[in-house]
Amino acid sequence: MNKNIKFVQGNEACVEGAIYAGIDFFAGYPITPSTEIAELLSRRLPQKGGKFVQMEDEIASVCAILGASLTGHKVMTATSGPGFSLKQEAIGYACMAEIPCVIVNVQRGGPSTGNPTHVGQGDINQARWGTHGDHSIIALTASNHQDVFEMTIEAFNLAETYRTPVILLFDEAVGHMREKLVIPEKNEIPIVNRLRTALKKGVDYHPYLPREDGRLPMSDFGGDHRYNVTGLLHDMWGFPSNDPKVVKGLLHHLNDKISNNIHRITRYKEHYLEDAEYILISYGSSARTAIHIAKNRRARNEKLGVLELQSLWPFPKEMVREKCRNAKAVLVVEMNMGQVLAQVKACIDRPETVFLANRIDGELITPSDVKSILRVIQGRGV
Amino acid sequence: MKRTRLVFSGSGGQGVITAAIILAEAAVIYENMNAVQSQSYGAAARGGSTRSDIILSDSNIYFPEVTSPNILVCLTQEAYAKFSPIIRPGGLLITDSKFVQTFKKIDAKQIELPMYETVMGKIGKPIVFNICMLGALIGITDLLQFDSIMQVLKTKIPSYFIKMNEKALKTGIDLGSQQRQSL
Numbered sequence: 001m002n003k004n005i006k007f008v009q010g011n012e013a014c015v016e017g018a019i020y021a022g023i024d025f026f027a028g029y030p031i032t033p034s035t036e037i038a039e040l041l042s043r044r045l046p047q048k049g050g051k052f053v054q055m056e057d058e059i060a061s062v063c064a065i066l067g068a069s070l071t072g073h074k075v076m077t078a079t080s081g082p083g084f085s086l087k088q089e090a091i092g093y094a095c096m097a098e099i100p101c102v103i104v105n106v107q108r109g110g111p112s113t114g115n116p117t118h119v120g121q122g123d124i125n126q127a128r129w130g131t132h133g134d135h136s137i138i139a140l141t142a143s144n145h146q147d148v149f150e151m152t153i154e155a156f157n158l159a160e161t162y163r164t165p166v167i168l169l170f171d172e173a174v175g176h177m178r179e180k181l182v183i184p185e186k187n188e189i190p191i192v193n194r195l196r197t198a199l200k201k202g203v204d205y206h207p208y209l210p211r212e213d214g215r216l217p218m219s220d221f222g223g224d225h226r227y228n229v230t231g232l233l234h235d236m237w238g239f240p241s242n243d244p245k246v247v248k249g250l251l252h253h254l255n256d257k258i259s260n261n262i263h264r265i266t267r268y269k270e271h272y273l274e275d276a277e278y279i280l281i282s283y284g285s286s287a288r289t290a291i292h293i294a295k296n297r298r299a300r301n302e303k304l305g306v307l308e309l310q311s312l313w314p315f316p317k318e319m320v321r322e323k324c325r326n327a328k329a330v331l332v333v334e335m336n337m338g339q340v341l342a343q344v345k346a347c348i349d350r351p352e353t354v355f356l357a358n359r360i361d362g363e364l365i366t367p368s369d370v371k372s373i374l375r376v377i378q379g380r381g382v
Numbered sequence: 383m384k385r386t387r388l389v390f391s392g393s394g395g396q397g398v399i400t401a402a403i404i405l406a407e408a409a410v411i412y413e414n415m416n417a418v419q420s421q422s423y424g425a426a427a428r429g430g431s432t433r434s435d436i437i438l439s440d441s442n443i444y445f446p447e448v449t450s451p452n453i454l455v456c457l458t459q460e461a462y463a464k465f466s467p468i469i470r471p472g473g474l475l476i477t478d479s480k481f482v483q484t485f486k487k488i489d490a491k492q493i494e495l496p497m498y499e500t501v502m503g504k505i506g507k508p509i510v511f512n513i514c515m516l517g518a519l520i521g522i523t524d525l526l527q528f529d530s531i532m533q534v535l536k537t538k539i540p541s542y543f544i545k546m547n548e549k550a551l552k553t554g555i556d557l558g559s560q561q562r563q564s565l
Contacts, residue, residue: 007407007417117423177420177446178403180410285446292444367445 004183010174011036011078013145013181014104015044017152018076020183021191023102024050025073027064029057029083032116033172034106037078058083062090066099070229072194072220074156078104081123082113084130091165092131093231095254098208098216100159100194102152104168106175107284109362118362119172121284124339127167128313134251136258138265139167139313143287145181148174150189151267151310157192158265162257163216169312171335173285173364194218199225208250209236214257258314266319267310272298276305278374279324280357281344282333283309286365290333293367293374304374312340317347329377330354333370385439386525387448390515391465392457394423394432397512402434404534405516405526409438412530418446431460438525453523454490455515456482476518493522495557501550510550517554522562528555 006016014037018026026045028038038054045052051068055061058079065075079087084105094101109115110122123130127139138158142148148170155166197217199205205225210216219225228238233250235241258265272294273279282290287308297304307323309316324330324344330353332341338356345351357373359365372382388405390398399421406417421434435448450470455477456462462482469475471489479494501507501514513535520526528551535547 005411007403007410173420173446177418178406179418179443179446180416288444288446295444364445364447366447366449368449 004185006181006183007178008145008181009036009176009178010142010145010148010170011106011176012040013148014078014152014168014170014175015040016181016183017149018102018156019044019048020149020189021153021156022074022193023076023156024048025065025068025075026050026077027053027055027061027068027075028077028079029055029061031058031080031083033108033175034078034080034083034104036175037104037106058086059090062087062094062101062103065101066090066094066097067221069099069101070097070218070221072196072218072223074160074194075100076102076104076156078106080106080108080116081110081120084123084126088126088130091137091167092133092135094165095131095135095137096231096233097229098163098254099165099229100163101165102155102159102168103165104152104170107169107171109360115362117172119285119335119364120360120362121169121171121286121335122337122339122360123169124312124334124336127169134255136164136255137167137313138162138164138258138311139169140267140311141169141284142310143174143282143284143291143308145174145179147269147310149181149183153189153191154267157190160192160194161215162261162265163218164258167313169284171284196220197225201225206236207238208234210253214253214260262314262316262318265311265314266316268316268319269308269310270323271295271306271308273305273307273323275303277303277326277328278305278378279327279330280304280306280333280370281309281320281324281330281340282306283312283340284335286333286335289365289367289370293370296367309340315343315347317343320344321347321349324348328353331357331370331374331377333357333365335359335365385437385441386453387451387470388436388438388453388455389433389448389451389465389468390436390455390457391431391433391461392455393460394430396432396457397509398432398455398457399423399434401512401516402436404513404531404538405519406436406438408526408530408534412533413526415440416443418443420446431458431464433461433465453519455519457511457515459483474523476515476522478515493561495561497554497557500553500557504553505546505549507546510547513547513550514554514557517551517556518558518561519554521555521558521560523558528552
């Protein structure tokens with residue numbers, strides 16, 4: 001028996017990933033179906049010298065992690081749809097002030113308090129545009145527990161690399177089901193730690209002056225350097241500015257640091273995709289249904305494959321267009337009214353060949369749901 | 383490729399979900415299989431019908447739910463009425479004879495066992511009813527080893543309850559293996 005093998009819920013795999021990545025501060029407010037993340041971290045974090053705080057609500061939780069991150073900690077909070085709505089203002093603040101943080105949204109049925117104990121994937125667009133203004137964001141997702149573990153580590157790594165909030169968009173089905181998780185040995189998966197300024201105490205430090213490579217070294221707030229942090233558009237010292245040149249420069253910087261690195265941020269998996277004539281595009285728990293179908297169809301020599309997206313934002317347009325170039329038809333499998341469908345249609349050469357297989361009733365989309373739509377697309381009737 | 387699809391059903395508080403987790407964990411950690419366990423539940427803390435799905439396989443499992451089980455366990459009349467139609471033809475249906483009165487013939491082996499009454503008679507605590515059910519299941523099917531279940535139990539429950547659970551598991555195995563001979 002391998003001591004690194006665990007049989008856990010997806011939410012626990014997320015906790016294990018966060019711990020592997022070096023989380024040392026979590027603030028949260030419990031909400032189904034994400035509660036296990038807070039519950040487990042309330043035990044695990046104090047054991048390793050970290051801090052767990054249950055705050056009075058979701059807004060306070062996200063604000064607490066932003067403060068902790070500025071002082072040099074690796075931070076995360078976890079919630080579901082209603083809590084994710086409340087966190088939007090602070091997510092915008094984190095984008096503007098460039099504060100590394102990880103926000104987990106274990107999606108349930110929405111809108112509003114919706115369907116708390118059932119699965120949904122309706123927060124895809126909210127993850128991108130939930131907070132106002134021209135901003136950029138990274139959102140990752142996963143369909144199985146090994147990937148939940150790895151994507152959680154990726155989220156911390158990308159947050160530190162690009163000084164940005166990273167959203168982990170899991171869903172109730174993956175969050176609550178149990179399956180195997182193998183925890184890698186230390187150092188098997190690279191960890192990105194904070195880039196700190198080399199400037200000594202007392203030397204002028206410009207918190208928002210990018211280096212040549214575009215990165216901004218940080219200084220632990222309250223430590224060696226005094227600086228200002230604000231949600232207002234700001235200059236290189238962090239002080240508010242409405243100088244048009246400064247405003248324009250900062251907005252470009254905030255967006256370009258993500259969009260110029262799409263190829264580095266994009267994560268995806270291919271299942272039987274090489275010569276596929278029909279391509280299912282999916283992510284999260286619905287990708288499990290898609291892969292199930294592809295595996296069975298391949299056994300019958302049908303050329304059907306799955307493109308599983310693991311990064312949803314920035315949307316990997318070039319990659320999706322390239323992978324689907326030779327497909328007769330593309331079927332987006334998701335549990336919403338077509339949020340990723342719209343992205344795929346917008347980036348693909350022949351949008352008329354893109355179809356939706358969805359389910360929005362709180363149940364996991366089944367292989368027969370998808371197969372019946374596939375029959376219609378393939379001209380084989382219902 | 384060997385694949386077993388199970389559904390455990392009953393009412394909230396009977397421990398069907400716990401039993402499902404123990405079974406699947408034993409398969410993954412001590413018998414080197416793949417397993418996926420999931421459950422559906424509403425907002426109620428207890429009562430209502432509960433269902434947990436388990437898939438055991440030697441290969442990767444993608445779609446995690448069971449649409450037609452090879453093995454269906456029903457511990458209440460409501461669960462029996464609701465789920466007995468979905469059993470896979472030729473499958474195995476296990477019911478508790480105190481709580482379930484089977485009313486129709488289905489294309490499956492039907493085994494009615496006095497699990498609850500035996501547990502109450504021999505141990506006197508309904509809390510281990512679910513462990514007795516797990517014992518009956520492995521007594522009938524050889525799905526997993528006794529030791530694997532015990533290993534998981536030892537990691538999950540306080541040491542002073544181990545003996546009681548072990549007794550319940552063995553009681554279930556006895557009940558189940560008698561049935562195997564009659565199959």
